[in-house]
Amino acid sequence: MIETVSTTPYGDQKPGTSGLRKKVKVFQQPHYAENFIQSVFEVVEGREGATLIIGGDGRYLNREVIDKAIRMAAANGFGRVIVGRGGILSTPAASHLIRSREAIGGLILSASHNPGGPNEDFGIKYNVANGGPAPEKVTDAILERTRAIDSYRIADAEAVDIDAIGETEIAGMTVEVVDPVAAYADLMQSLFDFTAIRGAGLTMAFDAMSAVTGPYATEILERRLGFEQGTVRNGTPLEDFGGHHPDPNLVHARTLYDLMMSADAPDFGAASDGDGDRNLIIGRDIFITPSDSLAMLAANAHLAPAYADGLRGIARSMPTSAAADRVAAALNIPLFETPTGWKFFGNLLDAGMVTICGEESAGTGSDHVREKDGLWAVLLWLNILAATGKSVKQIAEEHWARFGRNYYARHDYEGVDSAAAEALVDGLRDRLADLPGQEIAGLRIEAADEFAYVDPTDGSISRQQGLRVLFEGGSRVVFRLSGTGTSGATLRVYLERYEPVGGRLDQDTGEMLADIARAADEIAGITRHTGRARPDVIT
Secondary structure, three states: EEEEEEEOOOOOOEEEEEEEEEHHHHHHHOOHHHHHHHHHHHHHHOOOOOOEEEEEEEOOHHHHHHHHHHHHHHHHHOOEEEEEEEEEEHHHHHHHHHHHHOEEEEEEEOOOOOOOOOEEEEEEEEEEEOEEEEEEEHHHHHHHHHHOOOOEEEOOOOOOOOOEEEEEEOOEEEEEEOOOOHHHHHHHHHHOOHHHHHHHOOEEEEEEEOHHHHHHHHHHHHOOOOOHHHEEOOOOOOOOOHOOOOOOOOOOOHHHHHHHHOOOOOOOOEEOOOOOOOEEEEOOOOOOHHHHHHHHHHHHHOOHHHHHOOOOOOOEEEOOOOOOHHHHHHHHOEEEEOOOOOOOHHHHHHHHOEEEEEEOOOOOEEEOOOOHHHHHHHHHHHHHHHOOOHHHHHHHHHHHHHHHHEEOOOEEEEOOHHHHHHHHHHHHHHHHHOOOOOOOEEEEEEEEEEEEEEEOOOOOEOOOOEEEEOOOOEEEEEEEEEEOOOEEEEEEEEEEEEOEEEEOOOOOOHHHHHHHHHHHHHHHOHHHHOOOOOOOOOO
């Protein structure tokens, strides 16, 4: 039986760059999750009889919301729901299933790299038929519907056993529970030279951070590639990620970093985040920034079978360093600079204009799916190591000797009072026109602007995508408020210094960026506005 349940709108259901993210207790309010899911379904055109993918990263509340989403899908006319066993699907695996099963879209239940647990974060994201995050025109329509919703539809039926692979029926809709790992692992095996990687004799450590990539990494790294048992650490997905923050950076993956800097370090270290779309790359005695990783992967991608014929283009988010720009120039292929948010890469990928994309926030991927993909990046690095016989450090040093080095760091000021953060950005925005020509902290400002993007595929314009201050010599600082947090505001300050070929290529990053950090504080009044003398996280 289909029930129509009366409800009233909530005023805080605006989807951010990666869906709707709130504290668990917010989602536990009466009808809160149902309101948002119904609003999504009402925006989806052609849903009658269509296939929908549902899965998540296993965090607290996943199973409860998956049950609601399945029963609501049945009540809203979908013909089939495909759900990962146990409710598990990494974000890139969900993207692949949407594409390979020709689904109309999918609900991904995750707050990505945010912490999980009863007092932490939860999220719902809708991905469209190309497998990528819903574009702004769709999320705008969802928001408008959330503001007017007065009822939702749900099937009055028992919960489906999502731990048993197979098919069942609910209110005339087929529910198919699938192995969440197999199809994705097969895809990875089709892209990379597993035989070469298996035969290279490499050692590695992978930290799954008690998050979704544990089962994927165990199947691919230990079973298919033959790395020894125990290579995958923290490999069981937990509802609270073991009480840890599942963000693959040098703060939250410190144990891995310390191992890789020790005398007992294996050849290669890597980690992924809550939902499997981000990555951390560390070699023996060297950390590779996400921006450098994008550039180095692009420069060496031809060593993997899937990219042997070369790349069509590279795309990076605006805050990501310009290291990839120099690779694109050397390869004589286009480079596209987009706003932050993987959805902006989707049009370029669908149009065949780029092959590899990346964001400084530890996200890289290619045209195999329409999401960033943590394990994909790890496997491409392994393929490159196997094909060259070189260490991560050798690859990095040779890359910098060829292209120069973009020293780079991101300073995050988390949980900042929202009004204070807005005042900082508004004040800097008002001063942009006056900054060129000024000298601050010994650096001369060449240009200053607010980034806007014109999509080359459809002409759509995205404004207010970050404030940029460019210094003479190719260095810069970027200021941006992040849309991925759930409390207060996160101010992100991106610092970049370019050192050309023949310059100082082996210096400490913090020392090389010290003058730019001082200039950033003086230009924007970070300490004055936030009350913080230093950032909460440096990556």
